[in-house]
Amino acid sequence: MNSMIHVLKNTACAAALAALVVSITPVSQPAQAQQAQPNQLDQAVVALRGISTMRADFVQTDRNGQRVSGVMTLKRPGRIRFQYQQGVPLLIVSDGKALTMIDYEVRQVQRWPISSTPLGALLDPNRDVARYGTVQPTGDPSVVSVEVRDRSHPEYGVITLIFLRKASAPGGLELVNWVALDSQNKRTTIRLSNHQYGQPVSDNTFKWNDPRSPSRR
Template sequence: MKKTVIFAPLLIMASLMTVPSAAQDNSGDQNQTIKGAEEKSLPALEEAFVEETPVFAAFQKIQSYMNRVNSLQANFTQRSPGGLTSKGKLFMERPGRIRFDYSDETPILVVSDGKILNLVDEEIEQVTKWPVEDTPLRVLLGNSVDLAAYGARVEVEPGGIKNIIALHATDERRPEIGEITIYFRDQQSEGLDLISWVVNDAQGETTVVELFDTETNLKLAGSLWTFEDPRGLAKRRRGVR
């Protein structure tokens, strides 16, 4: 399996999520975009009709995984296109919620409340927002897999690697979102285990996130999907002075 994983601060969302170039700080017309996104749920996912083949059997396993695993936490490693590596703890709860807590000195938090994905940069006191459905992670964070809607295809044993299933997804109508490939380890009777995903952006840059020590179907605290806005902290600090 091809591997490439997380980032320099300015590359984080551009590579990790392959965020559209139209994304910007939460100001002006951006508020209208975010408001509209908050009124919509993640796109419904419906199973495509395919023949009974090993690939279809693999797709059914992916569907079963999505139905079976509602939440998870794991340690992760991420490498950016520039080769920089970062590590931390990942939390995920479908539909739409995800949080990347970085354990190194990266002053970044990435968190989604189910509708909006936030990049919180504490160093420059800035928050950048995108609708979850406008990022490749919408495939991973949905409740099932819609092959037609996401232009998805399943690959069994990619590169000849045994017991690995890959789900490739791209939207030809929205190439700016980028392409995501999600890798599962097939544990046969025990089902699938999510192990990594690879994002290729519209500029051809690649980012890979790999998961370790994964625990599934945990009761995760609601506070994980919130954050303290560093812009408000900055104002309060200036007020104290």
């Protein structure tokens, strides 16, 4: 468990950033690509925009095959919480302003202002950013795969979103997993299950207890 937690700490932020991108923004892409495959891209946009709140179980897998599970809670715009399984002393939360990873084992907090990340441009309607999505062939009409990358910023990595067609999901597509590949080629996969949409979610869900001593805050 200790080695798994160590690896998890190295990959959790990339996974959470990917999740936050998924939760707060539609996928866009150059006009030429949009004309080539408009239907699936439009459907993915509708599905993402249609999520107001969502809870789902998740399983996070790193490139070595180590897994850890938990519950993800999402509330648009920009709020998300990864509550990891018992025994994993990590919490990842976004309150819509910053993404925070809390390590209760070592009483450490890492915090990234959304305004200083690609997420800032995604959240701020006054800022323009190019986000590019490309539909990937799956060979299965019930599966939609969209690869999202900003080629002008390779340091942002690549996110591949996988949807399954489901009539009861927002926009008729249910996000079932995504794969985040960071600039160091570290791959993290998140798989979702037991989705629940539109349930009331208090803003208090996205608050957290600071484990640091007052002098370190």
